[in-house]
Amino acid sequence: MTAKVIDGKAFAATVREKVAGHVARLKEEHGITPGLAVVLVGEDPASQVYVRSKGKQTVEVGMNSFEHKLEADTSEADLLALIDQLNNDPSVHGILVQLPLPGHLNEDLVINSIDPAKDVDGFHISNVGLLGTGQKSMVPCTPLGCLMMLRDHHGSLSGMNAVVVGRSNIVGKPMAQLLLGDSCTVTIAHSRTKDLPGVVRGADIVVAAVGRPEMVPGDWIKPGAMVIDVGINRLPPEEEGGKGRLVGDCHYDSCAEVAGAITPVPGGVGPMTIACLLANTVTACCRANGLAEPEGLTA
Numbered sequence: 001m002t003a004k005v006i007d008g009k010a011f012a013a014t015v016r017e018k019v020a021g022h023v024a025r026l027k028e029e030h031g032i033t034p035g036l037a038v039v040l041v042g043e044d045p046a047s048q049v050y051v052r053s054k055g056k057q058t059v060e061v062g063m064n065s066f067e068h069k070l071e072a073d074t075s076e077a078d079l080l081a082l083i084d085q086l087n088n089d090p091s092v093h094g095i096l097v098q099l100p101l102p103g104h105l106n107e108d109l110v111i112n113s114i115d116p117a118k119d120v121d122g123f124h125i126s127n128v129g130l131l132g133t134g135q136k137s138m139v140p141c142t143p144l145g146c147l148m149m150l151r152d153h154h155g156s157l158s159g160m161n162a163v164v165v166g167r168s169n170i171v172g173k174p175m176a177q178l179l180l181g182d183s184c185t186v187t188i189a190h191s192r193t194k195d196l197p198g199v200v201r202g203a204d205i206v207v208a209a210v211g212r213p214e215m216v217p218g219d220w221i222k223p224g225a226m227v228i229d230v231g232i233n234r235l236p237p238e239e240e241g242g243k244g245r246l247v248g249d250c251h252y253d254s255c256a257e258v259a260g261a262i263t264p265v266p267g268g269v270g271p272m273t274i275a276c277l278l279a280n281t282v283t284a285c286c287r288a289n290g291l292a293e294p295e296g297l298t299a
């Protein structure tokens with residue numbers, strides 16, 4: 001079998017189109033322009049790229065983008081004061097603090113200082129609790145993007161065996177909650193899982209989010225399974241020449257021989273993360289204004 005390659009770039013473009021349509025309606029019918037504030041602390045090169053991309057795409061779909069770039073040595077008090085200001089700004093419907101933060105800042109404290117209604121990353125403890133109890137919440141962007149791709153490929157996920165490899169708060173845990181919400185039988189596997197190959201071999205859906213380059217080989221994959229590769233790992237330049245090739249957590253060539261469908265790296269899950277951030281911002285804006293939420297853009 002050769003897997004169908006899920007084109008995350010093309011899928012993300014369709015999500016952005018839907019978002020742009022909702023934004024246009026919000027402007028025309030209600031005179032409201034959704035606004036997204038992105039806070040970057042420090043000069044991490046990858047974060048700078050992601051933040052630039054978020055700002056650009058926010059403007060492209062017709063929303064207002066507010067970028068706040070702070071020095072790497074910004075104090076926690078100053079960062080919290082900025083978040084408080086954004087929480088109280090009615091033109092800001094979504095707030096995001098780009099991660100990782102410099103080591104002197106307490107990530108949990110910072111995230112939990114964001115108004116949960118404006119927490120378009122879905123990382124606030126209130127949103128984590130709401131998602132975990134099956135209530136309406138803001139849903140973390142990367143797992144939301146994975147869910148959209150899974151639903152698009154399979155239709156109903158009900159009764160499928162799903163294995164999430166990785167237990168991070170940002171991807172693994174919320175991904176498992178979303179799959180459970182779609183009536184999958186869910187296993188969260190990790191580095192200490194006994195017989196990890198055997199566990200993965202039982203899965204109709206494999207979501208790999210461990211951050212280890214090419215850890216999942218094709219012979220762990222059940223024939224016809226759908227493989228969602230969340231990993232973005234850059235191989236050392238000396239091995240590849242130049243900048244170093246980007247690979248996922250799955251060994252692409254061998255997995256693609258066995259799987260029914262697979263997301264590539266790059267061009268799979270990554271582009272969906274920012275598209276879902278835009279979707280969450282429209283959702284937050286609609287909720288804040290007591291308007292119907294856009295269909296197909298939330299979990």
Ligand SMILES: Nc1nc2c(c(=O)[nH]1)N[C@@H](CN(C=O)c1ccc(C(=O)N[C@@H](CCC(=O)O)C(=O)O)cc1)CN2
Pocket residue numbers: 050096097098099100121141142232246265266267268269270271272273274
């Ligand atoms: N506050 C947040 N911080 C971080 C998040 C997040 O969702 N919220 N996720 C990641 C970074 N990230 C967005 O912020 C992100 C990562 C990757 C991509 C992407 O499109 N990747 C491309 C490849 C990019 C490359 O060439 O390096 C792909 O996979 O095709 C988008 C967004 C951590 N921080």
